[in-house]
Amino acid sequence: MGEHYFANRPETASKPRSVDLVLPDLHLRLETDRGMFSPDRIDLGTRILLETVPPPPATGTLLDLGCGYGPIALTMATRSPQASVLGVDVNERALAAATRNATAAGLDNVRFCLAGEADPGLRFEAIWSNPPIRIGKAALHDLLxxxxxxxxxxxxxxxxxxxxxGSDSLQRWLNDQGFPTRRLASRSAYRILAVSARTEGQIS
Known part of the structure; x- marks a missing residue:
């Protein structure tokens, strides 16, 4: 396998291209490049997420965890123009593309940064994610x-x-960690998991 999309600074030669994100309520043309996740098309899992989830909260701070070049974060920002959206990733090339995509879409309520640079005091009314399963179970658990x-x-x-x-085992693990988790939908071998915040007294 070639270089992983979760490399911090991809060494793969740049070859910019664009993809179209077309949903019932929006149409965005997004810049992509080699060395990032799903540069040739909107990933099917991402599309299923965006077509399935309920509308994001109208206000507050919303997070796209593992944002790549930004399709999830930009959809959140479009659907909730009064909210503040943050996209985080480890891939600097993807973050630069996401920032340009936000500018091209005229969305000023979204910003992107390296995961380690996000304000640790931020709290989120919603998190949407196509998480990087291929980083491995231990790393994924640490991320979540x-x-x-x-x-x-x-x-x-x-x-x-x-x-x-591993969607079903992830659902069980999340419940075991004290995050009430249910399957919201199942489509094309993908599961949409809805994860609630821990309540006081749950496992930590």
Missing amino acids: LTWLPRLTPAGTAHLVVQKHL
């Missing part, structure tokens, strides 16, 4: 345990995970 506790008490995270990549 870093960000899911930042949900507000009424906040919900929506994750899209392929069944054959």
Whole structure:
């Protein structure tokens, strides 16, 4: 396998291109490049997430965890223009593309940064994510345990995970960690998991 899309600074030669994100309520042309996740098309899991989840909260701070070149964050920003949207990733090339895509779309309520540069005091009314399953189970668990506790008490995270990549075991693990998790939808071998914030007294 070639260089992973979760490299911090991809060494793959740049070859910019664009893809179209077409949903019932929006149409965005997005710049992509080699060395990032799904540069040739909107990933099917991402599309299923965006077509399935309920509308994001109208206000507050919303998070796209593992934002890539920005399709999820830009959809959140379009659907909730009064909210503040943050997209985080480890891939600097993807973050630069996402920032340009926000500018091209005229969206000024969204920003992108490296995951380690996000304000640790931020709390999120919603988290949407097509999480990087291929980083490995231990790293994925660490990632989720870093960000899911930042949900507000009424906040919900929506994750899209392929069944054959462990969606059902991830659902059980999340419940075991004290995050009430249910399957919101199942389509084309993908599961949409709705994850509620921990309540006081749950496992930590």
